[in-house]
Amino acid sequence: MRNSFRVTDPRTLKAVAHPLRLRLLDLLRSDGPATASELARKVAESSGLTSYHLRELAKYGFIEEDPDQRDARERRWRAVHRYLSWDNAEMAATEEGREAVAAIRQRQIELLVRSNGEFEAQAATWSPEWIEAAGISDDVVRLTPASLTELYQRWEDVLRELAARDAGAPAAEQVVIHYSAFPRRPAPEGPAEEAEEESE
Template sequence: MADDVALDPRTLRGLAHPLRVRMLNLLRERGPSTASKLAERLGQSSGATSYHLRQLAAYGFVEEDPDRGTARERWWRATHRRTTLDAATSREAGGAEGYLRAVASADFQRVEAAINELPGMPEPWQDAFHLATEQPRLSPAQAIELRRQIKTLIEQYAATAPADAARVSVQWQILPAPEAGA
Protein backbone atom coordinates (compact mmCIF):
# COMPACT_ATOMS: atom_id res chain seq x y z
CA MET A 1 0.00 0.00 0.00
CA ALA A 2 1.39 3.40 -0.96
CA ASP A 3 1.57 6.09 1.71
CA ASP A 4 -0.20 9.10 0.20
CA VAL A 5 -2.45 9.88 -2.70
CA ALA A 6 -2.74 13.55 -3.65
CA LEU A 7 -6.16 14.49 -4.92
CA ASP A 8 -6.55 16.22 -8.25
CA PRO A 9 -9.76 17.66 -9.76
CA ARG A 10 -10.67 14.30 -11.34
CA THR A 11 -10.02 12.05 -8.32
CA LEU A 12 -11.65 14.55 -5.98
CA ARG A 13 -15.00 13.69 -7.55
CA GLY A 14 -14.50 10.09 -6.45
CA LEU A 15 -14.45 11.12 -2.78
CA ALA A 16 -17.14 13.79 -2.82
CA HIS A 17 -19.63 11.38 -1.23
CA PRO A 18 -19.75 10.87 2.57
CA LEU A 19 -20.29 7.10 2.34
CA ARG A 20 -17.22 6.68 0.13
CA VAL A 21 -15.06 8.59 2.61
CA ARG A 22 -16.36 6.42 5.48
CA MET A 23 -15.80 3.21 3.49
CA LEU A 24 -12.27 4.21 2.52
CA ASN A 25 -11.51 5.10 6.14
CA LEU A 26 -12.70 1.67 7.29
CA LEU A 27 -10.58 -0.12 4.69
CA ARG A 28 -7.55 1.88 5.78
CA GLU A 29 -8.14 1.44 9.49
CA ARG A 30 -9.39 -2.15 9.67
CA GLY A 31 -8.00 -3.72 6.54
CA PRO A 32 -9.62 -5.50 3.59
CA SER A 33 -13.34 -6.17 3.61
CA THR A 34 -16.28 -7.16 1.46
CA ALA A 35 -19.21 -5.02 0.38
CA SER A 36 -21.47 -7.05 2.70
CA LYS A 37 -19.24 -6.58 5.74
CA LEU A 38 -18.93 -2.84 5.05
CA ALA A 39 -22.70 -2.59 4.59
CA GLU A 40 -23.29 -4.24 7.97
CA ARG A 41 -20.79 -1.99 9.73
CA LEU A 42 -22.16 1.19 8.12
CA GLY A 43 -25.87 0.38 8.25
CA GLN A 44 -26.18 0.38 4.46
CA SER A 45 -27.34 -2.11 1.86
CA SER A 46 -24.70 -4.31 0.26
CA GLY A 47 -25.89 -2.97 -3.10
CA ALA A 48 -24.98 0.56 -2.05
CA THR A 49 -21.58 -0.39 -0.67
CA SER A 50 -20.85 -2.54 -3.73
CA TYR A 51 -21.66 0.39 -6.03
CA HIS A 52 -19.50 2.81 -4.02
CA LEU A 53 -16.60 0.32 -3.88
CA ARG A 54 -16.68 0.11 -7.68
CA GLN A 55 -16.65 3.92 -7.83
CA LEU A 56 -13.70 4.08 -5.42
CA ALA A 57 -11.90 1.52 -7.59
CA ALA A 58 -12.59 3.53 -10.75
CA TYR A 59 -10.80 6.49 -9.15
CA GLY A 60 -7.90 4.34 -7.86
CA PHE A 61 -8.65 4.49 -4.13
CA VAL A 62 -9.37 0.78 -3.65
CA GLU A 63 -8.61 -2.45 -5.46
CA GLU A 64 -9.65 -6.06 -5.24
CA ASP A 65 -7.53 -8.03 -2.78
CA PRO A 66 -6.10 -10.96 -4.79
CA ASP A 67 -5.15 -12.85 -1.61
CA ARG A 68 -8.74 -13.13 -0.38
CA GLY A 69 -12.15 -13.96 -1.63
CA THR A 70 -13.82 -16.58 -3.76
CA ALA A 71 -15.81 -16.57 -6.95
CA ARG A 72 -18.82 -15.44 -4.90
CA GLU A 73 -17.12 -13.01 -2.53
CA ARG A 74 -15.03 -10.01 -3.57
CA TRP A 75 -12.63 -8.51 -1.02
CA TRP A 76 -11.44 -4.93 -1.36
CA ARG A 77 -8.48 -3.07 0.09
CA ALA A 78 -7.34 0.54 0.15
CA THR A 79 -4.49 1.45 -2.19
CA HIS A 80 -3.11 4.34 -0.06
CA ARG A 81 -2.73 5.05 3.67
CA ARG A 82 -3.68 8.74 3.45
CA THR A 83 -5.37 11.21 1.14
CA THR A 84 -4.04 14.74 0.77
CA LEU A 85 -5.63 17.80 -0.75
CA ASP A 86 -3.42 20.80 -1.33
CA ALA A 87 -4.73 24.35 -1.30
CA ALA A 88 -4.22 24.93 -5.04
CA THR A 89 -6.24 21.85 -5.99
CA SER A 90 -8.91 22.79 -3.47
CA ARG A 91 -9.25 26.23 -5.05
CA GLU A 92 -9.43 24.97 -8.64
CA ALA A 93 -11.62 21.91 -8.10
CA GLY A 94 -15.38 22.23 -7.97
CA GLY A 95 -15.80 19.12 -5.78
CA ALA A 96 -13.51 20.22 -2.96
CA GLU A 97 -16.36 21.43 -0.77
CA GLY A 98 -18.20 18.11 -1.06
CA TYR A 99 -15.05 16.17 -0.18
CA LEU A 100 -14.22 18.46 2.75
CA ARG A 101 -17.77 18.14 4.10
CA ALA A 102 -17.59 14.35 3.75
CA VAL A 103 -14.31 14.27 5.70
CA ALA A 104 -15.73 16.56 8.40
CA SER A 105 -18.80 14.34 8.70
CA ALA A 106 -16.68 11.19 9.01
CA ASP A 107 -14.49 12.86 11.64
CA PHE A 108 -17.56 13.94 13.62
CA GLN A 109 -18.92 10.38 13.52
CA ARG A 110 -15.57 9.11 14.80
CA VAL A 111 -15.71 11.55 17.73
CA GLU A 112 -19.30 10.53 18.49
CA ALA A 113 -18.33 6.84 18.50
CA ALA A 114 -15.40 7.49 20.86
CA ILE A 115 -17.60 9.46 23.25
CA ASN A 116 -20.17 6.64 23.20
CA GLU A 117 -17.48 4.07 24.02
CA LEU A 118 -15.61 6.21 26.56
CA PRO A 119 -17.34 4.82 29.71
CA GLY A 120 -16.35 1.26 28.77
CA MET A 121 -12.75 2.03 27.81
CA PRO A 122 -9.89 0.97 30.08
CA GLU A 123 -8.94 3.75 32.49
CA PRO A 124 -5.60 4.57 30.79
CA TRP A 125 -7.47 5.24 27.52
CA GLN A 126 -10.07 7.30 29.36
CA ASP A 127 -7.17 9.36 30.74
CA ALA A 128 -5.69 9.72 27.24
CA PHE A 129 -8.98 10.90 25.68
CA HIS A 130 -8.82 14.62 24.91
CA LEU A 131 -11.19 16.98 23.16
CA ALA A 132 -10.44 20.70 23.19
CA THR A 133 -10.46 23.83 21.09
CA GLU A 134 -7.65 26.39 21.12
CA GLN A 135 -7.91 29.70 19.29
CA PRO A 136 -4.48 31.32 19.03
CA ARG A 137 -3.89 34.35 16.85
CA LEU A 138 -1.65 33.29 13.95
CA SER A 139 -0.57 34.62 10.58
CA PRO A 140 -1.15 32.39 7.53
CA ALA A 141 2.60 31.56 7.53
CA GLN A 142 2.46 30.58 11.20
CA ALA A 143 -0.61 28.41 10.60
CA ILE A 144 1.20 26.59 7.77
CA GLU A 145 4.24 26.06 9.99
CA LEU A 146 2.04 24.81 12.85
CA ARG A 147 0.44 22.31 10.47
CA ARG A 148 3.87 21.11 9.33
CA GLN A 149 5.13 20.69 12.90
CA ILE A 150 2.02 18.83 14.08
CA LYS A 151 2.27 16.42 11.15
CA THR A 152 5.97 15.84 11.87
CA LEU A 153 5.26 15.17 15.54
CA ILE A 154 2.51 12.65 14.72
CA GLU A 155 4.84 10.88 12.27
CA GLN A 156 7.59 10.71 14.94
CA TYR A 157 5.23 9.07 17.44
CA ALA A 158 3.93 6.64 14.83
CA ALA A 159 7.47 5.62 13.86
CA THR A 160 8.39 4.79 17.48
CA ALA A 161 5.18 3.07 18.62
CA PRO A 162 5.86 0.56 21.43
CA ALA A 163 4.59 -3.02 21.37
CA ASP A 164 1.51 -2.15 23.45
CA ALA A 165 0.43 0.66 21.12
CA ALA A 166 -3.11 0.78 19.75
CA ARG A 167 -4.58 2.77 16.89
CA VAL A 168 -5.71 6.25 17.93
CA SER A 169 -7.40 8.97 15.94
CA VAL A 170 -5.69 12.35 16.11
CA GLN A 171 -8.05 14.96 14.73
CA TRP A 172 -7.00 18.53 14.35
CA GLN A 173 -8.02 21.37 12.13
CA ILE A 174 -6.68 24.80 11.35
CA LEU A 175 -9.81 26.82 10.65
CA PRO A 176 -9.56 30.57 10.13
CA ALA A 177 -12.12 32.06 12.52
CA PRO A 178 -13.95 35.28 11.71
CA GLU A 179 -13.01 38.06 14.09
CA ALA A 180 -15.69 39.16 16.54
CA GLY A 181 -17.57 42.16 15.21
CA ALA A 182 -16.00 41.93 11.74
Protein backbone atom coordinates (compact mmCIF):
# COMPACT_ATOMS: atom_id res chain seq x y z
CA MET A 1 0.00 0.00 0.00
CA ARG A 2 1.41 3.37 -1.01
CA ASN A 3 1.62 6.08 1.63
CA SER A 4 -0.39 9.04 0.33
CA PHE A 5 -2.85 9.95 -2.42
CA ARG A 6 -2.52 13.67 -3.27
CA VAL A 7 -5.92 14.80 -4.56
CA THR A 8 -5.92 17.83 -6.87
CA ASP A 9 -9.36 17.56 -8.50
CA PRO A 10 -12.34 18.62 -6.33
CA ARG A 11 -14.51 16.05 -8.11
CA THR A 12 -12.22 13.28 -6.90
CA LEU A 13 -12.38 14.53 -3.32
CA LYS A 14 -16.16 14.88 -3.54
CA ALA A 15 -16.43 11.33 -4.89
CA VAL A 16 -14.81 9.85 -1.77
CA ALA A 17 -16.74 12.12 0.63
CA HIS A 18 -19.82 9.89 0.39
CA PRO A 19 -20.39 8.39 3.89
CA LEU A 20 -20.54 4.76 2.76
CA ARG A 21 -17.55 5.10 0.44
CA LEU A 22 -15.41 6.50 3.22
CA ARG A 23 -16.55 3.69 5.52
CA LEU A 24 -15.64 1.07 2.92
CA LEU A 25 -12.28 2.69 2.26
CA ASP A 26 -11.58 2.84 5.99
CA LEU A 27 -12.37 -0.88 6.37
CA LEU A 28 -10.11 -1.83 3.45
CA ARG A 29 -7.28 0.19 5.00
CA SER A 30 -7.70 -1.14 8.51
CA ASP A 31 -8.83 -4.75 7.93
CA GLY A 32 -7.20 -5.52 4.58
CA PRO A 33 -8.60 -6.76 1.25
CA ALA A 34 -12.23 -7.86 1.12
CA THR A 35 -15.08 -8.63 -1.25
CA ALA A 36 -18.26 -6.62 -1.66
CA SER A 37 -20.18 -9.33 0.22
CA GLU A 38 -17.75 -9.33 3.16
CA LEU A 39 -17.91 -5.56 3.42
CA ALA A 40 -21.70 -5.57 3.08
CA ARG A 41 -21.98 -7.71 6.21
CA LYS A 42 -19.73 -5.32 8.14
CA VAL A 43 -21.67 -2.18 7.18
CA ALA A 44 -25.13 -3.82 7.19
CA GLU A 45 -25.87 -2.96 3.55
CA SER A 46 -26.64 -5.04 0.47
CA SER A 47 -23.74 -6.46 -1.51
CA GLY A 48 -25.17 -4.79 -4.61
CA LEU A 49 -24.87 -1.36 -2.97
CA THR A 50 -21.38 -1.97 -1.63
CA SER A 51 -20.31 -3.33 -5.02
CA TYR A 52 -21.49 -0.12 -6.74
CA HIS A 53 -19.62 2.13 -4.31
CA LEU A 54 -16.49 -0.02 -4.53
CA ARG A 55 -16.50 0.39 -8.32
CA GLU A 56 -16.80 4.17 -7.86
CA LEU A 57 -13.85 4.17 -5.46
CA ALA A 58 -11.85 2.17 -8.00
CA LYS A 59 -12.80 4.56 -10.82
CA TYR A 60 -11.23 7.46 -8.92
CA GLY A 61 -8.11 5.52 -7.93
CA PHE A 62 -8.77 4.98 -4.21
CA ILE A 63 -8.91 1.17 -4.39
CA GLU A 64 -7.94 -1.57 -6.81
CA GLU A 65 -8.55 -5.26 -7.35
CA ASP A 66 -6.42 -7.42 -5.08
CA PRO A 67 -4.04 -9.47 -7.25
CA ASP A 68 -4.23 -12.26 -4.66
CA GLN A 69 -7.79 -13.38 -5.46
CA ARG A 70 -9.00 -16.22 -3.24
CA ASP A 71 -12.14 -16.89 -5.27
CA ALA A 72 -12.42 -16.21 -9.00
CA ARG A 73 -16.20 -15.83 -8.66
CA GLU A 74 -16.00 -12.64 -6.60
CA ARG A 75 -13.55 -9.74 -6.79
CA ARG A 76 -11.53 -8.77 -3.75
CA TRP A 77 -10.62 -5.12 -3.34
CA ARG A 78 -7.75 -3.45 -1.53
CA ALA A 79 -6.90 0.15 -0.63
CA VAL A 80 -4.23 1.76 -2.78
CA HIS A 81 -3.08 4.45 -0.32
CA ARG A 82 -2.77 4.78 3.44
CA TYR A 83 -4.34 8.25 3.57
CA LEU A 84 -5.49 11.20 1.46
CA SER A 85 -4.06 14.69 1.27
CA TRP A 86 -4.92 17.85 -0.62
CA ASP A 87 -3.99 21.52 -0.78
CA ASN A 88 -6.59 23.47 1.22
CA ALA A 89 -5.77 26.77 -0.48
CA GLU A 90 -6.02 25.18 -3.92
CA MET A 91 -9.38 23.60 -3.08
CA ALA A 92 -10.67 26.85 -1.54
CA ALA A 93 -10.12 28.66 -4.85
CA THR A 94 -13.37 27.26 -6.30
CA GLU A 95 -16.86 26.68 -4.91
CA GLU A 96 -16.68 23.03 -5.94
CA GLY A 97 -13.42 22.64 -4.05
CA ARG A 98 -14.80 24.34 -0.92
CA GLU A 99 -17.86 22.08 -1.00
CA ALA A 100 -15.71 18.96 -1.42
CA VAL A 101 -13.47 19.86 1.53
CA ALA A 102 -16.46 20.76 3.71
CA ALA A 103 -18.10 17.43 2.87
CA ILE A 104 -15.07 15.32 3.66
CA ARG A 105 -14.41 17.22 6.91
CA GLN A 106 -17.99 16.48 7.94
CA ARG A 107 -17.41 12.80 7.21
CA GLN A 108 -14.26 12.90 9.35
CA ILE A 109 -16.25 14.36 12.25
CA GLU A 110 -18.85 11.61 11.82
CA LEU A 111 -16.05 9.01 11.92
CA LEU A 112 -14.75 10.54 15.15
CA VAL A 113 -18.22 10.33 16.70
CA ARG A 114 -18.63 6.72 15.56
CA SER A 115 -15.18 5.73 16.84
CA ASN A 116 -15.92 7.28 20.22
CA GLY A 117 -19.30 5.53 20.39
CA GLU A 118 -17.76 2.16 19.57
CA PHE A 119 -15.10 2.62 22.24
CA GLU A 120 -17.64 3.62 24.89
CA ALA A 121 -19.83 0.64 24.01
CA GLN A 122 -16.85 -1.71 24.41
CA ALA A 123 -15.24 0.07 27.38
CA ALA A 124 -15.76 -2.89 29.72
CA THR A 125 -13.72 -5.13 27.39
CA TRP A 126 -10.58 -2.97 27.36
CA SER A 127 -7.74 -3.21 29.88
CA PRO A 128 -7.15 -0.45 32.44
CA GLU A 129 -4.07 0.56 30.43
CA TRP A 130 -6.17 1.21 27.31
CA ILE A 131 -8.88 2.95 29.31
CA GLU A 132 -6.23 5.28 30.73
CA ALA A 133 -4.52 5.92 27.38
CA ALA A 134 -7.61 6.53 25.25
CA GLY A 135 -9.43 9.82 25.12
CA ILE A 136 -9.97 13.23 23.58
CA SER A 137 -8.42 16.55 24.55
CA ASP A 138 -8.50 20.09 23.27
CA ASP A 139 -6.63 23.32 23.74
CA VAL A 140 -6.65 26.88 22.44
CA VAL A 141 -3.33 28.57 21.69
CA ARG A 142 -2.09 31.44 19.53
CA LEU A 143 -0.05 30.23 16.52
CA THR A 144 0.98 31.52 13.12
CA PRO A 145 0.03 29.53 9.99
CA ALA A 146 3.69 28.49 9.72
CA SER A 147 3.73 27.15 13.27
CA LEU A 148 0.50 25.23 12.75
CA THR A 149 1.93 23.67 9.59
CA GLU A 150 5.05 22.72 11.56
CA LEU A 151 2.88 21.20 14.29
CA TYR A 152 1.14 18.96 11.76
CA GLN A 153 4.50 17.84 10.33
CA ARG A 154 5.95 17.06 13.76
CA TRP A 155 2.79 15.17 14.66
CA GLU A 156 3.09 13.08 11.48
CA ASP A 157 6.78 12.38 12.13
CA VAL A 158 6.22 11.26 15.74
CA LEU A 159 3.20 9.16 14.76
CA ARG A 160 5.13 7.31 12.03
CA GLU A 161 8.08 6.79 14.39
CA LEU A 162 5.90 5.28 17.11
CA ALA A 163 3.93 3.14 14.63
CA ALA A 164 7.17 1.71 13.26
CA ARG A 165 8.45 1.02 16.78
CA ASP A 166 5.25 -0.78 17.83
CA ALA A 167 4.67 -2.65 14.55
CA GLY A 168 5.47 -6.07 16.03
CA ALA A 169 4.52 -5.42 19.65
CA PRO A 170 2.08 -8.01 21.08
CA ALA A 171 0.24 -5.31 23.05
CA ALA A 172 -0.32 -3.10 19.98
CA GLU A 173 -3.88 -2.53 18.76
CA GLN A 174 -5.35 -0.50 15.92
CA VAL A 175 -5.82 3.05 17.17
CA VAL A 176 -8.06 5.55 15.38
CA ILE A 177 -6.39 8.96 15.57
CA HIS A 178 -7.98 12.28 14.66
CA TYR A 179 -6.44 15.71 14.87
CA SER A 180 -7.78 19.04 13.69
CA ALA A 181 -6.97 22.71 14.03
CA PHE A 182 -8.96 25.72 12.90
CA PRO A 183 -8.33 29.41 13.52
CA ARG A 184 -11.15 31.26 15.22
CA ARG A 185 -12.00 34.83 16.06
CA PRO A 186 -13.38 35.87 19.46
CA ALA A 187 -17.18 35.99 19.60
CA PRO A 188 -18.44 39.57 19.19
CA GLU A 189 -19.95 41.18 22.24
CA GLY A 190 -23.66 41.99 22.12
CA PRO A 191 -25.07 45.52 22.32
CA ALA A 192 -24.41 47.21 25.69
CA GLU A 193 -28.10 47.69 26.46
CA GLU A 194 -28.77 43.95 25.99
CA ALA A 195 -25.95 43.09 28.38
CA GLU A 196 -27.38 45.50 30.97
CA GLU A 197 -30.84 43.95 30.70
CA GLU A 198 -29.48 40.45 31.21
CA SER A 199 -27.61 41.47 34.37
CA GLU A 200 -30.71 42.86 36.09
